[in-house]
């Protein structure tokens with residue numbers, strides 16, 4: 001790692017300035033927004049997030065411009081079944097992190113209605129006491145049909161908060177239970193929240209999301225049954241191959257117990273830069289490109305008015321070429337009219 | 340990239356000590372069913388926190404529901420805070436139990452529209468859609 005030709009430390013100030021200058025957007029609106037968000041102006045941070053969510057030109061320019069600034073914050077993912085106590089835990093953690101001198105960004109994702117596309121975003125009600133803190137910024141996102149417990153924009157929204165100088169960023173997922181693996185890519189430290197009284201439902205959780213936990217948080221530890229839940233979790237873990245066992249911690253947000261210990265454990269887990277900056281951001285870009293290229297190709301090939309593709313389908317129907325050959329040609333057709 | 344859709348974002352909250360939440364919950368559901376993203380901030384919000392949340396969430400519309408009186412003082416304060424934060428472009432709406440004679444005063448403060456008890460949900464949805472469209476092109 002320490003070879004002289006290695007990439008300079010990302011925090012080296014002159015390098016950052018150079019990189020910034022190279023990425024600065026030409027669009028004056030994006031430029032102003034960017035300047036203000038770097039100064040921590042809340043309205044500008046909020047507007048930048050909206051632009052990114054809606055994938056406007058300004059949003060794209062901002063994402064490009066902040067690339068040199070990202071990867072500094074520690075990102076803490078919070079997942080767990082609906083009602084597990086994620087938002088309440090987040091609120092308690094915000095308090096503790098503020099106390100420790102951090103600036104805290106929060107991104108809370110709630111599901112969108114599959115029928116109307118609308119959403120009721122209710123997580124931040126539980127974090128209300130931090131609303132007026134100057135060192136806290138909370139943003140609610142709707143999943144907008146994206147599967148995987150997050151929203152399509154969430155990676156970029158985290159990056160904006162990172163660029164705006166929030167050094168601890170909490171991300172609360174939808175809590176759908178199973179397909180929460182995306183949080184493993186986004187977060188440096190992953191908390192899986194397990195309340196007591198889920199009983200056999202713990203079975204359901206363990207299939208999908210126990211694996212992704214760095215820390216298993218037994219929430220609502222003031223309620224009866226928390227001991228039982230902890231025992232169940234320990235038992236389940238003991239049955240697994242032992243490599244990188246998650247810690248188990250009991251926390252009661254209601255009684256404010258266990259929060260300091262949880263923050264200590266988060267601090268002790270690997271730093272963001274090692275997990276995210278070094279390989280994380282590049283790997284993330286790779287995955288993003290793979291996924292979005294796939295979406296784009298699919299959309300293009302599903303457009304029924306593509307004459308070339310229709311001819312190709314006819315050729316398959318007539319038995320002139322086989323599926324493997326058609327696949328290669330379809331890829332060429334999709335790439336041919338690339339924007 | 341497959342273009343993302345712009346969605347109307349609305350913050351709905353209850354300032355002051357008024358605990359009547361049936362009306363606001365109905366409106367929240369109606370807006371969601373019309374495809375909007377609604378942040379519901381619950382009861383007992385201070386004007387300061389409503390304005391701060393409206394800014395952080397970058398909403399098109401801030402709607403407040405008040406049935407237990409105090410709407411004049413509360414709305415005046417919210418409108419003033421929005422101006423102080425240079426956020427008067429956020430459309431401020433009020434609803435609930437509001438005497439008709441207070442409506443001109445509320446509008447003078449900067450409340451764009453008032454929906455009293457008995458207001459139709461469809462009318463509310465249509466108004467917000469119109470106001471958000473106007474705002475997007477402004």
Ligand code: B12
Nearest residue numbers: 357358359360361362402403404407408434435455456458
């Ligand atoms: C039901 C009710 C209650 C229930 C509330 C249950 C609940 N969780 O909501 C209970 C019994 C708890 C209650 C208690 C009290 N109530 Co009461 N209550 C009512 C009543 C009869 C109906 C309210 C209601 O739910 N309407 C149905 C909903 C759907 O209508 P809505 O809220 O008006 O909402 C519609 C529109 O206004 C609009 N809207 C509402 N908000 C918003 C926001 C936006 C942004 C938009 C666009 C639209 C919008 O959309 C909705 C759909 O049309 C009203 C009478 C009335 N005419 O309003 C009295 C009334 C509001 N209550 C009153 C009083 C005095 C009280 C108490 C103080 C009584 C007491 N002495 O204890 C307590 C106070 C509680 C508190 N902390 O605030 C008075 C208020 C008088 C005033 N403003 O000067 C009223 C007007 C009765 C009266 N005529 O005296 N109440």
Ligand SMILES: Nc1nc2c(ncn2[C@@H]2O[C@H](COP(=O)(O)OP(=O)(O)OP(=O)(O)O)[C@@H](O)[C@H]2O)c(=O)[nH]1
Nearest residue numbers: 081082083084085086087088126175220252253254
């Ligand atoms: N007794 C007790 N109740 C708690 C505690 N933490 C949360 N709760 C309650 O659990 C319920 C759900 O809490 P939330 O924090 O909203 O849970 P969530 O996981 O964010 O919920 P969704 O976002 O809807 O999936 C609320 O009624 C909380 O008051 C706790 O430490 N003790």
Ligand SMILES: [Mg+2]
Nearest residue numbers: 086087123172
């Ligand atoms: Mg929540």
